[in-house]
Amino acid sequence: MIRKDLIFVGEQCSNEISVLSTLINKAYSLNLLNNKEDYLEAVLKREKEFSTAIGFKIATPHGMGDCVNQAFIAFLKTDHPILWGDEKKEVEMIFLIGIPENKRNIMHLKFISQISKSLMREEFRNHLLNCNSQEEAWNYLDEINKNIEKELNH
Secondary structure (H helix, E strand, O other), rough: OEEEEEEEEEEEOOOHHHHHHHOOOOOOOOOOOOOOOHHHHHHHHHHHHHOOOEOOOEEOOOOEEEEEEOOEEEEEEEEEEEEEOOOOOEEEEEEEEEEHHHHHHHHHHHHHHHHHHOOOOOOOHHHHOOOOHHHHHHHHHHHHHHHHHHHOOO
């Protein structure tokens, strides 16, 4: 789920790869990934199939596979809009999702569903977009964790 140590606010990233590198390197340092290159390849392969820039200045890239040790959601808010995917949509908020291969069917859709439900609310999006610190973002993002926990426990 979303981890506080995987929340970045006001990051100076110039493009999709710099965002992914920042988040993947941190996930790897926390032992959530066992192979950064394989995970990046999985994420980029998914992006080629269909861009995860979903509108509202949000992208939800994700990768699954044996390269993921433990499921996670990372969040990064850039310091300025960047262009994402082949369509070059402007994004500022990126949710990176990692799912181990053996949890693929259980967690992937639940994570996407709960993130989407929260982001459908304009108030929630605006709060996130206006956050100035990791702590402030965490206060909003932890709501998604609570919803995921409820759904996984049913």
